[in-house]
Amino acid sequence: MLLARPIAVIEGLWPRRGSTGRLLRSAGFRFALVYAVLLALSAAALAMFLWWATAGLLDRQTEAAIQADAQSLSERFTAGRIPALILTIDDRLTQNVEDDAIYLLVDPSGRRVAGNLEHWPAGAAQSGGWYELPIERAGTRSMALVQSFTLPDGYRLLVGRDAKVRAQLRHLLTDALLWALLVVVVMASIGALVVRSLFRRTLANVSATAAAIASGDFTQRVRLSGRGDEFDQLAETINDMLDRIGRLMEGVREVSNAIAHDLRTPITRARARLEDASLHATTANDLRAAIERATADLDGIVAVFQALLRIAEIEAGSRRSAFAPVDLAPLLSDVAELYGAVAEEKGIMLVLDAPATLPAYGDRELIQQAVANLVDNAVKFSPAESTVRLSAEATPGGLDVAVSDQGPGIPDGDRVRAAERFFRGESARNTPGSGLGLALVQAVAHLHGGSLRLADAGPGLVAVLSLPNHEQAVPAG
Secondary structure (H helix, E strand, C coil): CCCHHHHHHHHHHCCCHHHHHHHHHCHHHHHHHHHHHHHHHHHHHHHHHHHHHCHHHHHHHHHHHHHHHHHHHHHHHHHHHHHHHHHHHHHHHHHCCCCCEEEEEECCCCCEEEECCCCCCCCCCCCCCEEEEEEEECCEEEEEEEEEEECHHHCEEEEEEECHHHHHHHHHHHHHHHHHHHHHHHHHHHHHHHHHHHHHHHHHHHHHHHHHHHCCCCCCCCCCCCCCCHHHHHHHHHHHHHHHHHHHHHHHHHHHHHHHHHHHHHHHHHHHHHHHHHHHCCCHHHHHHHHHHHHHHHHHHHHHHHHHHHHHHHHCCHHHHHCEEEEHHHHHHHHHHHHHHHHHHCCCEEEEECCCCCEEEECHHHHHHHHHHHHHHHHHHCCCCCEEEEEEEEECCEEEEEEECCCCCCCHHHHCCCCCCCCCCHHHCCCCCCCCHHHHHHHHHHHCCCEEEEEECCCCEEEEEEEECCCCCCCCC
16 A cells, blocks of 8 residues: 555556657657766766776785886896795795785796796796686685796796685675665666656646647646746746737727727718719719719828828837937927927927937937827827927936826826727827827837836826937847
8 A cells, every 4th residue: 555656656657558759859858868868978977987996996906016016026026036035935924924925936847946836827828927716725715816037047936815715805896886786777768767757747738728728728827836947937928918919909909999990980981972973973073073082081091001001010119220329309300390380380389409419229210200290199189388308318227208288188097008009098088189199109119128207297298208328228028
């Protein structure tokens, strides 16, 4: 019973036979495989290092001891020839407490002269060579690491160390490392399955949300784990994207409804005029007048669609390639001069208050159109004998272009929606226009990474177009 749950978990992680092909193609399997391979390679590198630091160290120490012993015997041979060499070998065998030293000195006929081996090993033939071979001493078979030397007058010398204990330790270490590698492979496999399962569960959340969105349920969002990790950051990004898509689709629906509502009247009016002219026009002048009135209505419809296309072009960011340094001072002067005559006809004073130079960065044509729309609205809704003020000033974050009037203004409840497409407040119902002017200004502001603010001028309205510095000109999301 205690093993039932772990076994069930492992069975849930292990793929069924029918899903093998899909498993091999999955990204989760590839990530898990990379994890397992990296873990196995790391364990193998660690095992090799441990081997080099233990068994390899023992081998190097043994070889160093044999070489030092051989060098000492060579010096004794040089000093006292064979008799001194025999005395040295016997003395060293007597003092060898660990009983691991191996010496053998044979004469030209192969008879033992000194040492603790009975005869010369058959495998140690080459002078100066290293050999690891089985030996027999004191009636006990063992393994030894030896080095052979050829001396003058046909004598041969064998110097070495008993390697039985070292071999046993090496075999023990080898077995331990192999078992450790096996355990690492098993743990890496289990870890890879767990990583794959976690990966699948995380992506399943995103996949389920995407599937729901694809089926039309735009209320679904990717769940956050609350850990603040990379997957949560991805989920937040996806949710922000879905929120923006939802707002855009809602805007499309509103625009579609507004187009259907606002364009139905001029289209119906143009159709009625043409039908009336075809039925009742008696002269060419009457027919021409009806056609001209219908054409004017249709021109207004075309202007609305052109404004919508321009707003869509701006919101898509396709005009950002035209960004360049621009001085807004002459631009504001041109707008003031253009609308000054119109304001004067209505008995309105248009005042320009701007510095001699006003450096900015953006699309000159779009900024000019945005400012012109603000001034046009101010002049359109201002009463006679009033003042419209066009001002600009540099700010720490960029610059502000403000247009204020003394008209009826916009109620607080309508200011939030004033920049929506086709929105027209109660005070603007009987005023010519399509309700796209402020929408275009806001689109231009967002394209430049700025904003459009509407506030009460007491009386009237003040509209502020804020544009950031060149370094901060990042399009608003």
